[in-house]
Amino acid sequence: MNHTKPDTKILTQIINNPIVKFITILALCTSCNPGFGEQIVATNTNSTSIAIKFVPPPPPPPNRGEPTGRAQGGAGRGCEPTALVPVTKSNNGNLLWGLTVAERPQFWFSLPRSLTSKDAIEFVLTDNQKKTxxxxxxxxxxxxxxxxxxxxxxxxxxxxxxxxxxxxxxxxCDFQTIEDKPGNVQGTIQRIAINPQLKNQLANAKTPIQQATVYAKNGIWFDALTTLGINIRKEKSKEISSAWTELLRQVNLEKNSSLPITNCCDTPKK
Structure with missing residues (x-):
């Protein structure tokens, strides 16, 4: 029987091929750690949600905003709404406080339950002189x-x-037949200017996730959340939904992240 001697040059090229090296290393690592390949996949699939990171701004000066919890009132009847706003620790206590660069920002709330014609909701915005x-x-x-x-x-x-x-x-809740204090949540918002650095970062952000990421890393909560929220309505994108969930998780609001965004209150009348 004749045996053909392998070409040494060809063998060297095959061994030195980067793809062959990677497959060999992956095979060896998998044999030692069966979950190795799964860890690589998991890291890649989560790259979008991990990218967004909210960096809280410094707390507001004293006497700027009133201490509050996320929800209060409603006599425990399931009427307590939740404000999608981070809790900020300050000398005044815990505040629901955040920044915006928008002239007319959007505010986001989780409804405590389905609302019917027996229920009503109210939103009030006042200035620092308590003028409506x-x-x-x-x-x-x-x-x-x-x-x-x-x-x-x-x-x-x-x-x-x-x-x-x-x-x-x-x-x-059932305001026409029950006299009771409403479920209420309150907080403070401050508008800041767009400085040249932020303006440049936003100009280079081409997608909603990139834009929200810029707002989040600059501590501008309301605009980060709104950018994702309004685009979830438009696109139903898994990547945007993932970023929305991750952003809420970072401020301990993850239990609200799976709730649908309703069409309630998009264009309220004065």
């Missing part, structure tokens, strides 16, 4: 449980840069 800037109350709603947003209408004056505003959101 915007107030709306909506009755006769039929809205499934989920997350609702309240944008400030275009006919309302733009928020002033550097000024803080207090907001409150209330749910009146």
């Amino acid at each position: 800037v915007y107030k709306t109350k909506l009755n006769s709603l039929t809205t499934p449980q989920g997350i609702a947003s309240f944008p400030i209408p275009e006919n309302i004056p733009a928020l002033k840069i550097g000024q803080s505003y207090n907001w409150s959101f209330s749910v009146y």
